[in-house]
Amino acid sequence: MVTGPPVFAAIADPTRRAILDAIRGRERSAGEIASLFPVSRPAISKHLRVLRGAGLVRERRVARSRLYSLDPAPLREVERWLDHYRVFWAARLHDLKRVVERQERRPQPGRNP
Amino acid sequence: MVTGPPVFAAIADPTRRAILDAIRGRERSAGEIASLFPVSRPAISKHLRVLRGAGLVRERRVARSRLYSLDPAPLREVERWLDHYRVFWAARLHDLKRVVERQERRPQPGRNP
DNA sequence: GTATTATGTAACCATATGGTTACAGGACCA
DNA sequence: TGGTCCTGTAACCATATGGTTACATAATAC
Numbered sequence: 188m189v190t191g192p193p194v195f196a197a198i199a200d201p202t203r204r205a206i207l208d209a210i211r212g213r214e215r216s217a218g219e220i221a222s223l224f225p226v227s228r229p230a231i232s233k234h235l236r237v238l239r240g241a242g243l244v245r246e247r248r249v250a251r252s253r254l255y256s257l258d259p260a261p262l263r264e265v266e267r268w269l270d271h272y273r274v275f276w277a278a279r280l281h282d283l284k285r286v287v288e289r290q291e292r293r294p295q296p297g298r299n300p
Numbered sequence: 301m302v303t304g305p306p307v308f309a310a311i312a313d314p315t316r317r318a319i320l321d322a323i324r325g326r327e328r329s330a331g332e333i334a335s336l337f338p339v340s341r342p343a344i345s346k347h348l349r350v351l352r353g354a355g356l357v358r359e360r361r362v363a364r365s366r367l368y369s370l371d372p373a374p375l376r377e378v379e380r381w382l383d384h385y386r387v388f389w390a391a392r393l394h395d396l397k398r399v400v401e402r403q404e405r406r407p408q409p410g411r412n413p
Numbered sequence: 414g415t416a417t418t419a420t421g422t423a424a425c426c427a428t429a430t431g432g433t434t435a436c437a438g439g440a441c442c443a
Numbered sequence: 444t445g446g447t448c449c450t451g452t453a454a455c456c457a458t459a460t461g462g463t464t465a466c467a468t469a470a471t472a473c
Contacts, residue, residue: 189431190314191314195317199308199309199312201303201308208384211388216420221420226462227464229421229463229464230461230463232421233421233460233461234461252418252470259389263389265378265382268317269382272324272375273379275370276372276375302429302460313431330450330451331450339432340432340434341450342433342451345450346431347431364448364450365440365449365450
């Protein structure tokens with residue numbers, strides 16, 4: 188049984204990572220998400236439940252559809268864990284800083300509220 | 301079956317993350333690692349095999365012991381994946397930059413060669 | 414009301430996973 | 444050589460996981 192923050196287990200599966208990639212940027216309905224993958228709709232439904240359990244997606248009911256959008260907050264836990272290791276590839280830390288600075292200059296994408 | 305980069309599955313288990321935390325900093329023997337956890341030594345041996353499969357640990361035979369040390373390289377794959385999401389908590393990007401700058405100023409820990 | 418659409422849930426299945434105990438093998442010591 | 448130490452592997456077990464098909468439910472359309 189995998190205990191600890193569920194986000195680590197949630198992103199272990201490649202299909203779930205792909206789902207996150209698919210809704211990063213724009214909200215999508217469950218059916219729309221399912222259409223992107225070669226597995227059945229119920230399988231996707233279960234993946235979405237896991238992602239919801241990890242707090243990685245928000246669900247919004249609209250008419251007959253359920254629209255899913257990204258909630259990146261739990262990923263900061265992964266980020267925090269990686270912090271302890273980032274020092275080990277410190278040779279490229281200045282690259283990271285440059286990335287950060289580039290993104291700071293960029294306008295906020297702003298997920299729809 | 302979990303395909304894709306094995307590093308994501310490797311770090312999904314909390315015991316394996318704890319093992320990485322334990323050998324981050326200093327090399328440890330298999331038995332020493334096992335002594336840190338409430339599970340049997342063979343269980344740890346299997347976890348170490350998974351970590352080796354993901355390229356996260358290096359093994360060095362010394363006398364009767366096997367010494368394990370961290371190989372952080374595969375974690376950069378996780379880092380790279382997170383890059384696409386970091387923009388979504390951009391409000392705190394300047395914090396990250398500060399962390400980076402703090403670590404750049406710090407002397408290199410240098411894993412023994 | 415009834416039909417239709419979109420989605421979650423139940424029941425089930427095969428395989429993966431994480432754990433155990435028992436055993437095998439290589440390296441040091443006498 | 445024989446014995447002890449350290450560790451990996453084999454065999455096995457219970458449960459988790461990811462998938463399926465069939466059904467239930469909720470909201471719109473008629």
